[in-house]
Amino acid sequence: MSNYSDTATDHSQHNSAGLNTEAIHELNQRYRSLNFEDRLHKLYEDFLPKKIMVTSSFAATSAYFLHIISRIRPDQIIHFIDTGFHFRETLLYRDYLGGLFHLKIVDLKADDYQHQYSIKEKLYETDPDFCCTINKVNPLEAIKSDYDIWVSSLMSWQTGHRSNLDIFDVRRGIIKFNPMIDVTRRERDAYIREHKLPFHPLVAEGYASIGCVHCTAKGKERCGRWQGKPKTECGLHL
């Protein structure tokens, strides 16, 4: 059976799968009435599985997203952007969930020279956007061209930017797939409770959103991220 990865090869459309605006609109219409899990099932029918990229930050509630993905496609590679600035607990949580769900995790890292530069210049303090570009955005950019579509776990209630996203969206030339965009916090928490999934260990210490050590503080939702700075997103999703 043909799918979007087979048929849509017109890269003049300036996105990974060569889909035009009408095709993306039509995808949004077809997927809108489905729930999170059904959207993922359908994605693997509509696109070649090997052309689907999945990332996880192994943050506060990543277990929800990863539990569902791993049951639908056990072979799916999960890319983890290892900035070199993660909490030790995040790395332990990555390894723990990896074992629990039998995940195939691949770490992505910045060019070492640039990473060392970000440390030497303390870019996370002096220029966090540049720091994120070196340590988060560029490592992902290096592999993006291998894929047609990028699955994220963004939810609309998390930030103002995320509240404007659709299920399918083109960002920096790749089609983003946001199957959880309309999942409410209550639904997410209910799933985690029902399946007795483990939270990131720092959630119990008062961290609601967990990124790099230098840019994460305790607090509700995402108010602990980049405190004192106008930044609310790392740049991956902008």
Ligand code: SF4
């Ligand atoms: S979140 Fe902070 S430490 Fe991590 S890459 Fe971005 S600026 Fe650097």
